[in-house]
Amino acid sequence: GNSVTQMEGPVTLSEEAFLTINCTYTATGYPSLFWYVQYPGEGLQLLLKATKADDKGSNKGFEATYRKETTSFHLEKGSVQVSDSAVYFCALSSNAGNMLTFGGGTRLMVKP
Amino acid sequence: DTAVSQTPKYLVTQMGNDKSIKCEQNLGHDTMYWYKQDSKKFLKIMFSYNNKELIINETVPNRFSPKSPDKAHLNLHINSLELGDSAVYFCASSLDYEQYFGPGTRLTVT
Numbered sequence: 001g002n003s004v005t006q007m008e009g010p011v012t013l014s015e016e017a018f019l020t021i022n023c024t025y026t027a028t029g030y031p032s033l034f035w036y037v038q039y040p041g042e043g044l045q046l047l048l049k050a051t052k053a054d055d056k057g058s059n060k061g062f063e064a065t066y067r068k069e070t071t072s073f074h075l076e077k078g079s080v081q082v083s084d085s086a087v088y089f090c091a092l093s094s095n096a097g098n099m100l101t102f103g104g105g106t107r108l109m110v111k112p
Numbered sequence: 113d114t115a116v117s118q119t120p121k122y123l124v125t126q127m128g129n130d131k132s133i134k135c136e137q138n139l140g141h142d143t144m145y146w147y148k149q150d151s152k153k154f155l156k157i158m159f160s161y162n163n164k165e166l167i168i169n170e171t172v173p174n175r176f177s178p179k180s181p182d183k184a185h186l187n188l189h190i191n192s193l194e195l196g197d198s199a200v201y202f203c204a205s206s207l208d209y210e211q212y213f214g215p216g217t218r219l220t221v222t
Contacts (some may be wrong), residue, residue: 032209038153043116043202043213051209087153093209099145099160099168100211105153 002027006090006103013080013110021075021106023064023090031092033057033066033073034100038087047075047088080110115139116214118203124220125193133188133217135203143167144186145204145211146178155202161186193221 006023013019025033032051036044048057053068062077073090090103116137125131137144145168146158160168164180175191190197198221203214 036213043215044155044204045213046210049210089155099157101157102155105155107153 002031002092002094002101004090004092004101004103006088006106008104009087009107011106011108013108015082015110015112016079017110019075019077019080019084019108021088021090021108023073023075023103025071025073025090025092027071027092027094027101029094031094033064034091034093035062035064035073035075036089036091036102038089038105040086044089080108082110082112084108085110116203116205116212118201118214118217120217121215122218122220124222126222127193127195129193130189130191131193131219132190133201133203133219135186135188135214137184137203137205137212137214139205139207139212141205141207141212142183143206144180144183145206146186146188147202147204147213149200149202149216151199159186159188190219193219195221197221 003026034049035047037047048059050057050066056065064075087105087107089105091100119134143162145160149155159178161180177189180186200216204211
């Protein structure tokens, strides 16, 4: 079956530091890949997506590249802000009803 | 306007009770979902409905029964609540692969 593995948190960084959150996946076929963000007390919001190999998704300074050869979709940001503090979820979508399979989530804490 | 809304936001109840969580989306999407998020933030799909018909039913106890009166609504009814049902429940909807989530309902069973 499908599965998503992402690095455990929490990840604690100082403002303006470089961020990487690793994500690898196992899936049959050619899934679409996503990063969702959950701010405290809120639901999930789509941060970025990539639908085929070598696609790069980007939004709000975050980016991730769909690497089929390494089955990875690592999230990066060059300079984090305190407002980026949240839980980040890597996910993939199978063709079966567009069901999302999520990773375990990574909590990011950015300190001023 | 809220795209995906859920009520209530918080629900505290005792073991053995029956409760319902409501979800509505005004995006015109065909597919709706229920997810469960446990205390460690792990998210798992429970159900998926497309145009009022069940298309995914993951391994969920049959105490959980989704009901979709129309394609804009997907309610979740839970019978005989157990301590292990305590979690945050998220509703979502989609037109294609991009899903839009509601704000969540925090269920606490005492």
